[in-house]
Amino acid sequence: MFATIKRLYHQFGSPRYFYDMTGKMLPWLIAGAVLLIIPGIVWGLAFAPPDYLQGNSYRIMYIHVPAASLAMGAYVMMAVAGVVVLVWRMKMAEMVARSIAPIGASFAFLCLITGAIWGKPTWGTWWVWDARLTSMLILLFLYIGVMALNMAIENAQSAARATAVLSIVGAVNIPIIKYSVEWWNTLHQPASISMTSSSMATEMLIPLLLCIFGFYFLFAVLLIMATRCEILQREQRSNWVRQLVENN
Amino acid sequence: MNPKRKQRLVIVLGALAAVALATGLMMYAMEENINLFYTPSQVVAGEAPLEKRIRVGGLVVVGSLQRGDGLSVTFDITDNAQTMRVRYSGILPDLFREGQGIIANGRLVEQNLVEAEEVLAKHDENYMPPEVKHAIEQAGHPKKTE
DSSP states (O other), rough: OOHHHHHHHHTSSHHHHHHHHHHHHHHHHHHHHHHHHHHHHIIIIIOOOOOOBBBBBBHHHHHHHHHHHHHHHHHHHHHHHHHHHHHOOOOOHHHHHHHHHHHHHHHHHHHHHHHHHHHHHHHSOOOOOOOHHHHHHHHHEEEEEEEEHHOSSHHHHHHHHHHHHHHHHTTTTHHHHHHHHHHSSOOOOSSOOSSSSBSHHHHHHHHHHHHHHHHHHHHHHHHHHHHHHHHHTOOOOOOOOHHHHHOO | OOHHHHHHHHHHHHHHHHHHHHHHHHHHHHHHHHSSBBHHHHHHHOSOTTEEEEEEEEOOOOOOOOOOOOTTTEEEEOSSSSSEEEESSSSSOOOOOOOOOOEEEEEEEEEEEEEEEEEOOOOOOOOOOOOHHHHHHTTTOOOOOO
């Protein structure tokens, strides 16, 4: 098991191997995303029953919850890539970390917007400065900060090391977002689903799970596409990239 | 692992632990300010400042809603330990129900009375179709709140 992980780590650490392998994986991941998101969304928006209290407005969660989950998951991945950059100096991790930031920022933004749209009819306000909403806004700012820092430093390697520090420090925010609804009084309700239990009716939960898994596939697709672009740019002087460009 | 990398790993993890500790202490110190609202128990115990703008949150006590002239209403909120009164004039949110959680934003005029300028409905983590809710009520179970 450990030996396999180690082998994969070294193989995917090579930009060329990463580029070839992800090229083969991409169609499958796209198929997975389409086959999960489309049924999930259609089921959730059209066929799941309305909520006893909120009626139909709860349906925005089929976008809101997956976006929130991914915004946080992507950040953790970026921070882990940051550790790999700082400790093992792996070039591939630099490229992955750089590609994650704009994708994660988009999901964080989507989460905040859909939350505000839901908040108006449900709570009676677009926004409150409670712990959950504020920490999520900080996550968006962290992503933007990482993107800005990446752009501000010319040298790709120095940029990667500087942003790695920022992403690792910012990772402290992730458990705060997750547990904010339990640690403090907030307007935002606690989580409805966890690894082991759910306080949501099954016919509402299944489409939500489809959407969440589908969004993870979508994230993988977006990340791989962005990283492949990054590889071509960073490795443009290497022989294999030149050959690849000439052959196409 | 080669010693150089090991050293870097220790530095990174050490820095992360230090930042986490600093943040944790900061949040502990600011706990009062991070909480969005006071509970009725805290207000009745005198933890909330009088004549200042505060937020209070709790469940609307069933049967306590009284409508006055125009849009003015009064109702009681509870955290199942203490109860306090909220006076409000304005439009209540759609989700406002007796038994439902709310947050009132306003001035604490007496030790257990808030003059609210804004009332927000708090939603809980339970989602279910109307039939299920109906079936639960038929069976005589109170709605699960936690």
